Amino acid sequence: xxxxxxxxxxxxxxxxxxxxxxxxxxxxxxxxxxxxxxxxxxxxxxxxxxxxxxxxxxxxxxxxxxxxxxxxxxxxxxxxxxxxxxxxxxxxxxxxxxxxxxxxxxxxxxxxxxxxxxxxxxxxxxxxxxxxxxxxxxxxxxxxxxxxxxxxxxxxxxxxxxxxxxxxxxxxxxxxxxxxxxxxxxxxxxxxxxxxxxxxxxxxxxxxxxxxxxxxxxxxxxxxxxxxxxxxxxxxxxxxxxxxxxxxxxxxxxxxxxxxxxxxxxxxxxxxxxxxxxxxxxxxxxxxxxxxxxxxxxxxxxxxxxxxxxxxxxxxxxxxxxxxxxxxxxxxxxxxxxxxxxxxxxxxxxxxxxxxxxxxxxxxxxxxxxxxxxxx
Amino acid sequence: xxxxxxxxxxxxxxxxxxxxxxxxxxxxxxxxxxxxxxxxxxxxxxxxxxxxxxxxxxxxxxxxxxxxxxxxxxxxxxxxxxxxxxxxxxxxxxxxxxxxxxx
Numbered sequence: 001x002x003x004x005x006x007x008x009x010x011x012x013x014x015x016x017x018x019x020x021x022x023x024x025x026x027x028x029x030x031x032x033x034x035x036x037x038x039x040x041x042x043x044x045x046x047x048x049x050x051x052x053x054x055x056x057x058x059x060x061x062x063x064x065x066x067x068x069x070x071x072x073x074x075x076x077x078x079x080x081x082x083x084x085x086x087x088x089x090x091x092x093x094x095x096x097x098x099x100x101x102x103x104x105x106x107x108x109x110x111x112x113x114x115x116x117x118x119x120x121x122x123x124x125x126x127x128x129x130x131x132x133x134x135x136x137x138x139x140x141x142x143x144x145x146x147x148x149x150x151x152x153x154x155x156x157x158x159x160x161x162x163x164x165x166x167x168x169x170x171x172x173x174x175x176x177x178x179x180x181x182x183x184x185x186x187x188x189x190x191x192x193x194x195x196x197x198x199x200x201x202x203x204x205x206x207x208x209x210x211x212x213x214x215x216x217x218x219x220x221x222x223x224x225x226x227x228x229x230x231x232x233x234x235x236x237x238x239x240x241x242x243x244x245x246x247x248x249x250x251x252x253x254x255x256x257x258x259x260x261x262x263x264x265x266x267x268x269x270x271x272x273x274x275x276x277x278x279x280x281x282x283x284x285x286x287x288x289x290x291x292x293x294x295x296x297x298x299x300x301x302x303x304x305x306x307x308x309x310x311x312x313x314x315x316x317x318x319x320x321x322x323x324x325x326x327x328x329x330x331x332x333x334x335x336x337x338x339x340x341x342x343x344x345x346x347x348x349x350x351x352x353x354x355x356x357x358x359x360x361x362x363x364x365x366x367x368x369x370x371x372x373x374x375x376x
Numbered sequence: 377x378x379x380x381x382x383x384x385x386x387x388x389x390x391x392x393x394x395x396x397x398x399x400x401x402x403x404x405x406x407x408x409x410x411x412x413x414x415x416x417x418x419x420x421x422x423x424x425x426x427x428x429x430x431x432x433x434x435x436x437x438x439x440x441x442x443x444x445x446x447x448x449x450x451x452x453x454x455x456x457x458x459x460x461x462x463x464x465x466x467x468x469x470x471x472x473x474x475x476x477x478x479x
Contacts, residue, residue, distance in 0.1 A: 015446075019397065020420065022445040026398045027416075029441050050417030058421040062428065 009063040016059050020052050120262070121200025122303075127310060129157060129167065129300040129317070140294025144171045145266065147296035151277075151289055154298050156324040158192070163313040164302030166198030170265060171297045173283065175247040175273060186229065188247065189264060189274035196224075196258075198303050199265070206241040206256025214276040216290070221279040223252035227260040229272035245273065248283040265301070382414070382422050384465060387450065387458040390432060396445035397423060423448060431457050 024045045031041035046052075082089035120126070130148035140150075149157070154169045161167055168191065175188040193211030201208065208224055223245055225234075234240045244251045252275055264271040277298075281288035289295035304313060389395065389403045400423075401416045426432045431454030437447040450458070 016420065016424070018444075019446040020417075022396070022439070022443055023398045023416065025443050026396075026439055026441065026445065029443070048416050050415050052417065055417040055420050059424045062421070062424060 006063060006065050006068070009060060012063055013056060013060050016056050020049065020055065023049060024052075120265075125304045126199075126301050127164075127304060127313060129302055140296055141289075141292075143289075143295065143297045144173070144299075145269075146170075146172075146299030149298045149300050150293055150296055151280075151298060152291060152293055153324065154192070154300055157300065157317075157320075160320045160324065161302065161317065163305060163308045163316045164198075165305045166194040167300065167302040168192045168195040168198040169277065169298040169300040170195055171277070171280075171299065172264075172266070172269070172271065173280075175283070176249070177246060179246050179249065186247070186272035187270060189271045190277045190280050191274050192277045195274075198301065199262075200303075201258055201262050203256040204259045205238060206254070208256055208258065209274065209276055214278050216278055217281075218276060218278040221252055221276045221282065222255040223247065224274045225254060225257045226262070226264075226271050226273070227258060228270060230257045247273065247275065250279075250282050252279070265299070381465070382418070383426060384458070384461045385412070386419070386422060386426060387431065387454055387461065390448055390450045391455065391458055394437075394447045394449040396437070396439060396447050398439075398445070400448070426454070429457075430454075 024042070027045035027048055028038070028041045031044050032038060036044060049055075082092075128148075149169065158167050158169075170192065171190045173188045173190060175186045177184045177186050191209060191214075193209070193214035196202075196208035197210065203224070204227060206224075209222065213222055225240065225245075230236060230240060234243075240254050241256060243254050245254055246252075252273075258274075263269065280290055289297055302313070304310070385404050386400055389400050389407075395403065397416070397419050401414050401419050404412055404414050423432070423434075427434055427448070431451055432448045433451050434446050434448050436444060439445040
């Protein structure tokens with residue numbers, strides 16, 4: 001049975017109907033020739049044939065693909081029922097539409113939060129540096145969304161590591177924009193000197209922050225604005241470079257704006273203004289954590305030097321780890337629990353260079369699931 | 377009528393020459409000396425099945441009393457099938473007879 005016959009089964013059925021009509025006509029003729037009245041002849045012909053509809057149905061069944069045929073009939077039946085109950089139909093269609101819409105919205109959210117890559121150069125070369133066993137091993141004060149390191153630990157890692165072309169740390173505070181009156185907040189970033197260089201993010205206008213801006217005790221630190229903040233607060237005015245912005249009551253010189261595609265290092269979050277890490281005491285004053293061994297508030301990343309693998313990076317960090325940890329780890333941390341690891345941000349699935357999971361808090365467990373190598 | 381024998385009888389009838397359904401039905405009844413009574417309606421699904429298998433082919437023609445009718449003729453494949461089925465039928469009849477009338 002060919003598929004073409006399935007689609008032409010209606011025509012086929014017509015043909016069979018004509019054939020059966022022909023039989024009846026011939027048989028009736030014969031019956032009349034045998035001397036019957038025309039009515040009796042036709043009735044006798046019908047008796048002789050049997051149930052014509054049954055015959056046609058039997059042939060029709062032979063020509064049909066049951067599943068398609070019944071599915072089509074179900075569809076038609078469903079459409080008829082929906083037309084009979086318009087109110088029910090509208091409710092059903094609306095709820096379906098809402099469901100589809102909600103799913104689309106959720107997927108878009110997921111896409112933004114979990115699937116999109118970091119908007120930086122060669123995200124596959126970036127690795128995260130942190131204590132490998134973050135739960136239970138450390139004590140002290142944990143602030144910010146990514147409290148991986150203390151500043152003393154970070155400074156030691158920065159100065160001693162040899163596997164990263166750039167290593168950088170950041171924290172995400174909230175800045176008060178006002179000089180008085182009702183508080184108005186901005187999403188801030190404290191970034192170490194090589195942050196923008198390491199990420200490979202250029203300035204859209206002006207310049208980004210450099211290692212020269214991040215010196216301990218910096219007196220008049222500069223600030224870099226995000227594109228969205230620049231548009232929102234300054235209407236995209238180019239004269240913003242050279243202006244000042246007040247953060248937590250202190251004046252910062254605006255030196256540049258980042259491109260629109262750069263939203264920071266946390267997928268699903270944005271920042272408004274970035275200042276050097278050395279400006280942390282400016283905001284926190286006496287509560288500064290710059291020399292505190294038990295305030296964990298920095299996230300850290302490094303860009304692997306060309307030719308250096310993740311394993312080599314781990315080995316080198318492990319080698320420099322004992323002297324750092326002896327001096328810098330808080331004594332309250334049990335020796336057995338002090339471990340740090342460098343973990344690749346990029347997922348190895350697909351092209352490593354094009355995919356990075358970023359520092360998204362929602363996928364933290366997936367980022368650093370390998371065993372720690374750096375013990376302190 | 378025995379299962380499957382209708383196909384064989386139709387093929388045999390058409391081996392003589394093209395015929396339409398009405399003729400086939402009467403030919404079977406007549407040639408069996410009215411012993412085999414075909415329900416004429418059941419002939420058409422059988423004809424359709426045989427055509428499906430490529431053993432017979434059909435065309436529209438005019439009957440003896442000037443009626444449009446669908447004619448069937450045996451194809452070469454049908455002829456081969458007829459020989460095979462006839463042999464098979466002979467075998468079955470001999471086998472059944474051996475059981476019914478042991479020598």
